[in-house]
Amino acid sequence: MILLLSELFALVVADPLFTICSTNYGNYDLGSPFENNLKHLLETLPSITSSTGYNNTAIGKTPDKVHGQALCRGDVSSSACQTCLRDASQEILKNCTSTDAIIWYERCQIQYSFQNMTSLYVYAGKYPDLDSHEKSVSDPVHFFDTVKFLIDKLSNEAAFDPSKLMFATGEIKFSRNETIYGHVQCTRDVRADECQKCLTSALIDLKGCCSSHQGGIIVSRNCNVRFGLYKYYNASSYLITFPNPKGE
Numbered sequence: 001m002i003l004l005l006s007e008l009f010a011l012v013v014a015d016p017l018f019t020i021c022s023t024n025y026g027n028y029d030l031g032s033p034f035e036n037n038l039k040h041l042l043e044t045l046p047s048i049t050s051s052t053g054y055n056n057t058a059i060g061k062t063p064d065k066v067h068g069q070a071l072c073r074g075d076v077s078s079s080a081c082q083t084c085l086r087d088a089s090q091e092i093l094k095n096c097t098s099t100d101a102i103i104w105y106e107r108c109q110i111q112y113s114f115q116n117m118t119s120l121y122v123y124a125g126k127y128p129d130l131d132s133h134e135k136s137v138s139d140p141v142h143f144f145d146t147v148k149f150l151i152d153k154l155s156n157e158a159a160f161d162p163s164k165l166m167f168a169t170g171e172i173k174f175s176r177n178e179t180i181y182g183h184v185q186c187t188r189d190v191r192a193d194e195c196q197k198c199l200t201s202a203l204i205d206l207k208g209c210c211s212s213h214q215g216g217i218i219v220s221r222n223c224n225v226r227f228g229l230y231k232y233y234n235a236s237s238y239l240i241t242f243p244n245p246k247g248e
């Protein structure tokens with residue numbers, strides 16, 4: 001059983017959760033200066049990002065300038081971060097020929113664009129396929145109330161506690177034998193209020209896809225949210241207690 005779970009986990013880790021090759025701005029030409037700048041950028045991002053888990057940079061001159069941004073999940077070691085970003089770089093280059101694209105993995109994400117995305121803030125949540133494979137819960141209303149309580153608390157922490165670098169994990173007891181684990185994260189180029197707004201929208205999407213499931217993930221350009229019944233992250237997290245229902 002343990003082997004099966006870890007095999008499943010390894011599979012999940014290796015595949016992208018979701019890819020968007022934007023169809024809004026056209027494609028770059030093969031062999032063009034844009035493509036060369038993009039390749040250079042994707043080679044650079046993993047090494048400049050892995051020690052802090054976040055970076056953004058730009059390479060080249062307008063109109064061939066390419067902006068890029070990379071983020072690793074906050075609990076991921078610098079070597080695992082680098083490995084994930086290298087895979088992501090290769091995959092996005094292979095998979096997309098658009099001038100704007102983003103790819104999410106379980107442990108990291110990379111985006112690039114012809115435009116500076118630091119000044120763009122747009123929420124567009126996506127449900128990875130993984131979500132549909134989660135089992136159902138027997139008491140969805142109470143279950144999702146508990147998830148919401150956890151994610152709201154973590155969202156406040158990630159957005160407004162600067163020491164967290166926009167990443168928070170936590171766990172909450174649901175029943176005698178079930179604990180819900182969760183994390184939230186924003187890209188560090190957004191303001192605290194934008195981070196919170198992004199996570200609020202993601203929580204609404206999470207309810208839409210996954211409120212009756214044992215786990216769920218929402219990814220978007222500037223923030224990600226996830227919960228599940230097992231501890232999928234690699235950080236110590238503290239137990240959050242749900243307020244006494246009679247006191248509500």
Ligand SMILES: *[C@@H]1O[C@H](CO)[C@@H](O)[C@H](O)[C@H]1NC(C)=O
Nearest residue numbers: 048049052053054055056057
């Ligand atoms: C991004 O990378 C550059 C070049 O290595 C480095 O000087 C900068 O401090 C990094 N930024 C962050 C936020 O880590």
Ligand SMILES: *[C@@H]1O[C@H](CO)[C@@H](O)[C@H](O)[C@H]1NC(C)=O
Nearest residue numbers: 075076077078080081107234
């Ligand atoms: C998880 O933490 C352990 C101990 O700190 C570390 O050796 C390992 O590389 C980490 N795994 C990931 C995926 O970061």
Ligand SMILES: *[C@@H]1O[C@H](CO)[C@@H](O)[C@H](O)[C@H]1NC(C)=O
Nearest residue numbers: 057058059067116117118119
């Ligand atoms: C992108 O926009 C941000 C915010 O407006 C700015 O601070 C940053 O310098 C810009 N980056 C580049 C490479 O132009």
Ligand SMILES: *[C@@H]1O[C@H](CO)[C@@H](O)[C@H](O)[C@H]1NC(C)=O
Nearest residue numbers: 138175176177178179229230
């Ligand atoms: C917890 O216990 C309930 C009822 O005893 C059972 O249906 C459920 O599968 C258990 N959950 C886990 C995660 O073991």
Ligand SMILES: CC(=O)N[C@H]1CO[C@H](CO)[C@@H](O)[C@@H]1O
Nearest residue numbers: 018019020021094095096097
């Ligand atoms: C060119 C290419 O491989 N495109 C694929 C990129 O990934 C998305 C999402 O997995 C697919 O829908 C595309 O067909």
